[in-house]
Amino acid sequence: MKHLRILTYVAEVARHGAIRRAAERLNITPSALTRQIQDIEYELGTPIFERVAQGMRLNAAGELLVRHIRDQRADLERVRSQIADLSGVRRGHVALACSQAFVNHVVPDEVEAYRALFPQVTFTVQVRDHVQAVAALTQFEADLALVLQPPPSADMQVLFSCRQTLxxxxxxxxxxxxxxxxxxxxxxxxxxxxxxxxxxxxxxxxxxxxxxxxxxxxxxxxxxxxxxxxxxxxxxxxxxxxxxxxxxxxxxxxxxxIDARDLPPMSLILAQLRGRTLPVATAKFADRFAGSLHQRYGADVS
Amino acid sequence: MKHLRILTYVAEVARHGAIRRAAERLNITPSALTRQIQDIEYELGTPIFERVAQGMRLNAAGELLVRHIRDQRADLERVRSQIADLSGVRRGHVALACSQAFVNHVVPDEVEAYRALFPQVTFTVQVRDHVQAVAALTQFEADLALVLQPPPSADMQVLFSCRQTLxxxxxxxxxxxxxxxxxxxxxxxxxxxxxxxxxxxxxxxxxxxxxxxxxxxxxxxxxxxxxxxxxxxxxxxxxxxxxxxxxxxxxxxxxxxIDARDLPPMSLILAQLRGRTLPVATAKFADRFAGSLHQRYGADVS
DNA sequence: TGGGCCGTTGCGATTTCGGAAACAGGGGGC
DNA sequence: GCCCCCTGTTTCCGAAATCGCAACGGCCCA
Known part of the structure; x- marks a missing residue:
């Protein structure tokens, strides 16, 4: 959406920590970018970046703002998905972070099955280790995470879990x-x-x-x-x-x-960021995914 | 915030149920409005208003969108408020030294107005003569001084000045x-x-x-x-x-x-200690105070 | 069947935005 | 201490988005 352009600029500068790199990524010049940043800081009445020799670093105010930007983008995506849902065609995007262990069968099978039903839904699948996957959730880089034995985190809301024997x-x-x-x-x-x-x-x-x-x-x-x-x-x-x-x-x-006496089973977890309302397409996919996993592996008995 | 302009357009049209009335309220022409609405509908891939003879009525998609707009605005307001909190605008203390001449209207009016905006900001107002007021600045007993005809001092940085006729x-x-x-x-x-x-x-x-x-x-x-x-x-x-x-x-x-031929007007000065960086709350108050004095008495012509 | 209201469209003017290049300032290596 | 490289910033100018004005077509109601 057009009105998010300036906010995207801020997010990109924050991500790269430098105006020039962000500008390259955004396909604009550093001069255009620096002006937009200054405009926003003027509007807020306070700097949101700390200028250091190496580039730009978010200050406390900036941290608050980029969090807002992420929330706002996710929420808009959810609304767009709901709107698309009303018009009949289910379209939307699912961003999934998963462990390597699932790139063979589980995830590709599920994505294929879902896209057979709703071809307008697109996917990005990032392969991350169990720690990075949780981080991807909190940073809104992924909507869902499918991982083995993730570190306990209050940010994570488990949608499905089961045991996997090594x-x-x-x-x-x-x-x-x-x-x-x-x-x-x-x-x-x-x-x-x-x-x-x-x-x-x-x-x-x-x-x-x-x-x-x-x-x-x-x-x-x-x-x-x-x-x-x-x-x-x-x-x-x-x-x-x-x-x-x-x-x-x-x-x-x-x-x-491996005999259970030697190695306890590992936990397989499908999770989302706690408190987030996922876009319709994503929520629906998560729902089906959880059901499918249940059918494959059974429920968690713990 | 600038990026909300287009969303504000949508909200305003939704509120009034008509482009022309909304346009008048937004101080733009109906043509500009109708194009922005069309742009948004194109981006969303679906209309958000139902065109009826009496004007525009939100459809289901539009309802979802305006709810998002409301949420988004509220969240931005919350973020701005948090940012204001940590930048110190909201809470703080202002120490003002002023002449007796200003205890009736000027200072109490201004303090009242500022405290209506930022109730967490506290004040001390010392009544001093023009010499003592400057001394209070240099001794950090006051952040700001509002005085008549102060003795010239290199320590004093004038934030506002005007003429007052006796x-x-x-x-x-x-x-x-x-x-x-x-x-x-x-x-x-x-x-x-x-x-x-x-x-x-x-x-x-x-x-x-x-x-x-x-x-x-x-x-x-x-x-x-x-x-x-x-x-x-x-x-x-x-x-x-x-x-x-x-x-x-x-x-x-x-x-x-008094006729200007008999008594030249006196100078009214709002000043701070030269070179001092005031706390955010204080600087903000000084800024508003200067603006308010300007509005009341006009700029200094000297 | 007009008059009034509605949203919409074409076109010219204004404002905003972005690009290229030069500038200013801070490390890091020599 | 100097130089080079990288940083953000500024300035000038062209391009693009935006807006205002006027006119158009449709709908409702008297």
């Missing part, structure tokens, strides 16, 4: 693939392990469990990319750890759940 | 009260004079003028209290001298300006 993942020819059913963690640890690095919740979960029993981790490979780890176990007899939803349907891969 | 003050039944308009000083001097004593700038001003023409002063009463002098002229046919701003609105009193 699985040992290996290639089809691997010795552990000879049997099916749960596998003990110690049977995995004798093999070279290809595990997520500490940016991922799975690794934290694993470390916690190992620390409690003093078992050493023989981490041959660690990576921030689950996809890389999967590709690795296809090439050598290493064992990786992934949640079921992150395991693609590939006959060359084999997975067995 | 007036002869007498009771309603006095012979001089029979006429109106300027009065010559010699016509006053034939009556018993009730004049300020030498602690007040008015007296210095009067003495200077009399000394230049060698006229004697028949000072029956002199006092450091303008209020006392006023009470005196109510009781006998004496004549006092005061500046217009010191004369209360009392039907029993009558005043006539």
């Amino acid at each position: 699985c040992a993942l290996m290639r089809a020819g691997h010795p552990l693939a000879a049997e099916t059913g749960p596998v003990r963690l110690r049977d995995c640890l004798v093999h070279p392990m290809a595990v997520p690095d500490r940016s991922l919740a799975i690794r934290h979960h694993l470390d916690d469990a190992l620390a409690r029993r003093g078992a050493p981790l023989n981490a041959v490979i660690e990576s921030s990319s689950l996809e890389f780890l999967r590709n690795l176990v296809l090439r050598e007899d290493a064992v990786s750890l992934q949640v079921p939803s992150g395991i693609p349907d590939d006959p060359r891969l084999c997975s067995r759940p | 007036c002869a003050l007498m009771r309603a039944g006095h012979p001089l009260a029979a006429e109106t308009g300027p009065v010559r000083l010699r016509d006053c001097l034939v009556h018993p004079m009730a004049v300020p004593d030498r602690s007040l700038a008015i007296r210095h001003h009067l003495d200077d003028a009399l000394a230049r023409r060698g006229a004697p002063l028949n000072a029956v009463i002199e006092s450091s209290s303008l209020e006392f002098l006023r009470n005196l002229v109510l009781r006998e046919d004496a004549v006092s001298l005061q500046v217009p701003s010191g004369i209360p609105d009392d039907p029993r009193l009558c005043s006539r300006p």
